[in-house]
Amino acid sequence: MKIICVGRNYAEHANELNNPLPEQPVIFMKPDSAVLLKKRPFYIPDWTDNVHYEMEVVIKINRIGKNIQRKFAYKYYEELTGGIDFTARDVQSKCKEKSWPWELAKAFDGSAAIGKMISKNNLPPIQELNFELKKNSETVQIGKTDEMLFTVDQIIEFVSQYFTLKIGDLIFTGTPAGVGKVNAGDVLQGFIETKEVFNISVK
Ligand code: ZN
Numbered sequence: 298m299k300i301i302c303v304g305r306n307y308a309e310h311a312n313e314l315n316n317p318l319p320e321q322p323v324i325f326m327k328p329d330s331a332v333l334l335k336k337r338p339f340y341i342p343d344w345t346d347n348v349h350y351e352m353e354v355v356i357k358i359n360r361i362g363k364n365i366q367r368k369f370a371y372k373y374y375e376e377l378t379g380g381i382d383f384t385a386r387d388v389q390s391k392c393k394e395k396s397w398p399w400e401l402a403k404a405f406d407g408s409a410a411i412g413k414m415i416s417k418n419n420l421p422p423i424q425e426l427n428f429e430l431k432k433n434s435e436t437v438q439i440g441k442t443d444e445m446l447f448t449v450d451q452i453i454e455f456v457s458q459y460f461t462l463k464i465g466d467l468i469f470t471g472t473p474a475g476v477g478k479v480n481a482g483d484v485l486q487g488f489i490e491t492k493e494v495f496n497i498s499v500k
Contacts, residue, residue, distance in 0.1 A: 298465045300327040300409050301456050302353075302382055306445050306471025313474050322447045322455050325399050327469075331409040333383075338498040339407055341481060345385035348479050351472035352430035352438045352487055355380040355411055356449055358466040365457040370450035373462060377420070378412035379428055379487035379494045382469050383479075411467065412487050412494025420490060423449050431486045432477070440473035 304323035305311040311318055333339055341348050357376045365373060382403065389402035420426060423442060430438040447455070449470060453462070479485070483499040 298329045298463070298467070299460070300329070300331060300467045300469065301460065302327060302403070302469040303447065303452055303471040306447055306452075307440070307473040308444070308446060309474035310472050310476065313476070318446065322452055324456060324459075325403060327404040327409050330406055331404050333381075333407045333410040333497070337407075338500045339381075339383060339410065339479070339485075340500050341479065342385070342405060345387055347385065347387040349384045349386045349476045350430065350432070350437070350479050350485055351382040351384055351476050352428065352440065353380055353382055353469045353472050354378075354426060354428055354440070354442060354449075354489070356468040356470060357414060358462045358468070359464055361461065361463050362453075362457055363461045365453050365462070367450045367454040370453035371423070373453055374417065374449075376414040376416055377423070377489070378414045379430075379489050380412055380467075380469060381410040381430075381485065381487070381495075381497070382472060383408040383410065384476075386478075409467075409469070410485075410495060410497055412489075415489060415492060415494065427490055429488045430475075431488070432479075432483055434484075434486075437477060438473055438475035442470075444473065445471060
């Protein structure tokens with residue numbers, strides 16, 4: 298199983314980190330060891346002083362595919378959820394400065410929190426979803442998938458030119474504005490529409 302992530306897919310988030318808007322999806326990956334196991338807390342690694350939460354809609358691939366056309370992309374996923382792309386922002390800034398890859402900042406153990414899957418049939422259309430992250434019961438991120446720069450189906454079309462998609466692969470579709478630091482003791486709750494999909498304690 299692999300985790301494919303899209304960076305800078307919401308204009309306001311790209312702006313808040315002073316990144317230019319991309320002309321094509323910005324793609325990186327996390328290994329399967331990055332998955333934060335269900336019901337486990339997120340432990341802040343000791344090599345970073347600034348881990349950020351990034352709430353994202355996560356799509357689960359349910360068919361094998363390569364060179365998938367945009368118009369058929371919807372057939373490759375049936376379930377989705379919310380997740381957190383935990384990012385060591387201090388390490389990422391250093392990587393960006395040196396033009397190094399981002400994996401140390403983005404792909405470490407526990408960096409991919411994945412909520413409970415929901416059938417897309419029980420939700421509004423994929424590009425009309427509302428999602429939300431609460432930190433300690435306070436709303437910190439509000440997202441609407443109609444603000445994605447690249448739609449889910451465009452992302453699938455794009456990435457499947459490079460990587461064969463397999464059953465169980467996950468796609469993190471980018472975070473809206475409002476990212477911020479996590480501290481030990483925080484509780485992060487993610488919602489897709491009104492459904493709570495995860496509840497994670499930070500340690
Ligand atoms: Zn992200």
